[in-house]
Amino acid sequence: MALTVHIPEYLEDCELTAGEDLAREPAFWLAHLMLTVGDPSEDPDRYGVNASAYEAMVEHLSNPEEPWPVLRVPFEDGHTAYAVYASFDDANNVDFFVRHHEWGRLGYLGQCGADEAGPGLSWTELATLAETAQNSSAGLTDSSQRLLLLLPMLGDAETPPEARHMVAQALTRCGISSEADELATMLVGEQETGSEPTWTVTADSPIAVCSSPYSPRHIPLALGITPRQAQALTDALTGRG
Template sequence: MPLRGHLNDFRPPVDPSVLVDATPWLDDALLWPAFLLSVGGSHTAAVAFDLDPADVEVYAEEMHRHDRWPVISLDLARGHRLHILFRNFEDDAGWDYLLQPAGSDEVITAAALEGGFHGPAFSWPELVRTSGHPDLKHSQAERLLLLLPAMGDSEIPPGANQVVASALAAVGAQRRQDEVAGELLGASHRFWGPSAWTEQTGLPACLNQHSPRHLDAPTDRLALLAEAFGG
């Protein structure tokens, strides 16, 4: 089981039986505004999806029950996978973006929101490339919105807001998509602060020391993450 080792790192260790495949939840009308509220930091999402904010908050609370840890998994390049885990640990709740390298059952933390604030995992260009990776279970718009909270980039291009707004419309947002997109893109600065990207030995590296891809990271780790996220 790919996440068993990750769960064993908690004290006390977490029983894998709490894991729940949340992929089918993406068809639930309340899932997106709840996800964009709790993980993405958008307080306008409920209005954008024409839903009662109180209902969205109740749904978000259900997503964070201590006895149930939702997981959404995405295929990446070269056979790698990414698991988005709702880390509903009572004393250390948050969201983990966990890279499972191809051919391995181990996972590497690419980003952690709340708790250690480990990240960002990738830049804006890598987010766009990764969201476009072929996926039989998820649309490009779904992938972009699921991945967006783990992105950090000090040089987000002017057209990024429209890219995110279009993804929101594709998953059901009916109004104020531009406003929600701005909230989501602004949240990355709140999580990571300035996150400029450069190259280290020819590989993408982040100047933010909280990123697993910081300048002092081992070259093999930088290479793995660059391959997984299409760098």
């Protein structure tokens, strides 16, 4: 039986369930990436994923009659990043946010689906979150899984060329057995040096803000937390802790 997840600051009147077991299935990873940044009608056989397993996974992740799957990425100093598959009768979203039990609020990274908002992470932040797994009884600890889960939130003009290779490796390790290089190029190919968005630190907060007006991080993440908490979050996101 799946474990119920409680997030006090999240939407009321929804049932959340731990979804980390889904990470064992290649069909989940292809569905996750196609539902967020790709095309869900893509032929899964092209990527070495069983078509019936893929179709069943897409249906599961989009079913408003079932509890909403939640996948968690615990990172430094007690922070956790979340991806929640929010399925309504008339719309589906994947909500991405970070949380700390002391905040009393969520720090929204963005959404994919019917309501688009983002980006939510710079490349430095994404790479840091992928690699800084914490000892935790709940959440993903594998760096490849952590990278792919949060990859839809990436948007950064300074994404390095080696990002494609890192994503391709993660895809292969998560069971995408064909065309991993091509898929990685599609997923990070728009991150070109000199284009939007960019990330800067202002005098208002140590937490970097995004130049895109469509990003929740156009203002500091988790706005309203204390200066100490903001510095701790910055250190955790950038690996300076």
